[in-house]
Amino acid sequence: xxxITEDPKTEAPxxxxxxxxxxxxxxxxxxxxxxxxxxxxxxxxLAPVKKRLREIAALLLVDRARARFGLEAASxxxxxxxxxxxxxxxxxxxxxxxxxxxxxxxxxxxHLVTVTRDDLVGQYIGHTAxxxxxxxxxxxxxxxxxxxxxxxxxxxxxxxxxQEAIEILLQVMENQRDDLVVILAGYADRMERFFHANxxxxxxxxxxxxxxxxxxxxxxxIGGRILGAMNYVMSPKAEEAFARYISLRKEQPHFANGxxxxxxxxxxxxxxxxxxxxxGRPVTAQDLRTLEAEDILASRVFSGGIDSYPPIGGxxx
Numbered sequence: 070x071x072x073i074t075e076d077p078k079t080e081a082p083x084x085x086x087x088x089x090x091x092x093x094x095x096x097x098x099x100x101x102x103x104x105x106x107x108x109x110x111x112x113x114x115l116a117p118v119k120k121r122l123r124e125i126a127a128l129l130l131v132d133r134a135r136a137r138f139g140l141e142a143a144s145x146x147x148x149x150x151x152x153x154x155x156x157x158x159x160x161x162x163x164x165x166x167x168x169x170x171x172x173x174x175x176x177x178x179x180h181l182v183t184v185t186r187d188d189l190v191g192q193y194i195g196h197t198a199x200x201x202x203x204x205x206x207x208x209x210x211x212x213x214x215x216x217x218x219x220x221x222x223x224x225x226x227x228x229x230x231x232q233e234a235i236e237i238l239l240q241v242m243e244n245q246r247d248d249l250v251v252i253l254a255g256y257a258d259r260m261e262r263f264f265h266a267n268x269x270x271x272x273x274x275x276x277x278x279x280x281x282x283x284x285x286x287x288x289x290x291i292g293g294r295i296l297g298a299m300n301y302v303m304s305p306k307a308e309e310a311f312a313r314y315i316s317l318r319k320e321q322p323h324f325a326n327g328x329x330x331x332x333x334x335x336x337x338x339x340x341x342x343x344x345x346x347x348x349g350r351p352v353t354a355q356d357l358r359t360l361e362a363e364d365i366l367a368s369r370v371f372s373g374g375i376d377s378y379p380p381i382g383g384x385x386x
Contacts, residue, residue: 083120090134100171101126108165112158113294113327114287122166122280129173146275147175147250148242150264152257153280156326159254160214162280167212168249177210177248177376183212186220188232197230201237209248218253219263239269246273248348292330298362301338306362311337317370333368340364 096102108119127146147170151159152266156321164181171179174341192195202207205213215221221238223229242251253260253270257279264271289312296302303311314333318324325332341364345352 083088089140092134095130095134096126099130101130101172104165104168104172104300108162111161112192113290114283115158115162117251118158118162118278118280121276122162122169125166125276126169126173126213129170129175132174144247146246146273148274149247149252149276149278150260150274151254151278151280154256154282154324154326156328156330157280158280158327159280163212163214163252163254163276166252166311167250176212176250180208180211182208182211182213183199183216185216186231188235189215189238190221190228190229190231194230197233198237201234205237205241205249207328212250212252213214214252214254217255217259219255219259222263222266224266235270236322237269242273251263256319285315285319288319288326288330291327291333295331295334299338301334301358301367303360304362307360307365310362310365314365314368314370320321321370334360336368337364340367345347 102195104121105119112119128145149165149166151163153159160183163183167176167179167181170176182204188204189197189201191200221235223231238251241249253263253274255263264274292311292315315330318329318333337360341360344361344364345356
């Protein structure tokens, strides 16, 4: 049997060359299988995104196995960019990414801190640095998710303090990358301009992941999951109406994928509640849990408008 030696630099035990590591067993032991099962359960579709996450997890798992054999390599750069339209699951994936990194030992805590420009940038001289540093302190040991990161950079405003926040972030992303992973998120075209204007970010971001829009079938499945979680169902005619709704709403401005579907179902529930309340008869459990076609078809989308809540004290124009 080969003797276990020590790395002369780290004094860490080095496994003998004849020992083998079962990567599939390691994957299971770290609980990564559960993380990816939860990801599949939480998010419909997004096959390319889930595939990329598995690739990153495999890289880190192999990197960890290499260390056990004394195969030195520089610590991987784990800062990321998530690009895509609203409602495509970027925040949910960031949460799972934090969990993956924690289970593999790349971050100490595995928590996610989500911020926007307003959380980082101050409104007067001397305000930005303490705000940014406080957020970074909260995020240490985990993942910092900066939504709509391009708003940090506003070159048209000479008195804007976003550049100060950017410089602090860049320094921490480089010097403390073993204790913090930063994910920058936003629309693809705006993120590209942001990286072009701030090459320091591009050089520090190793993983660029694009989140595609959902198909109509996937949006329908998302709606079914949302309703199921709230103990609602649709009648067959309501299902037909909702499929038409998705087709129409998807082509309108300000469509936010899964977020728009959730909002649409909230409005359908509002209409159902008013329908039942004004029906003037006792209601059954089945009545209470079933959305009918009229609850969907009352949407302004079917008349060319954009679905939204009516103003308090009035109706839609």
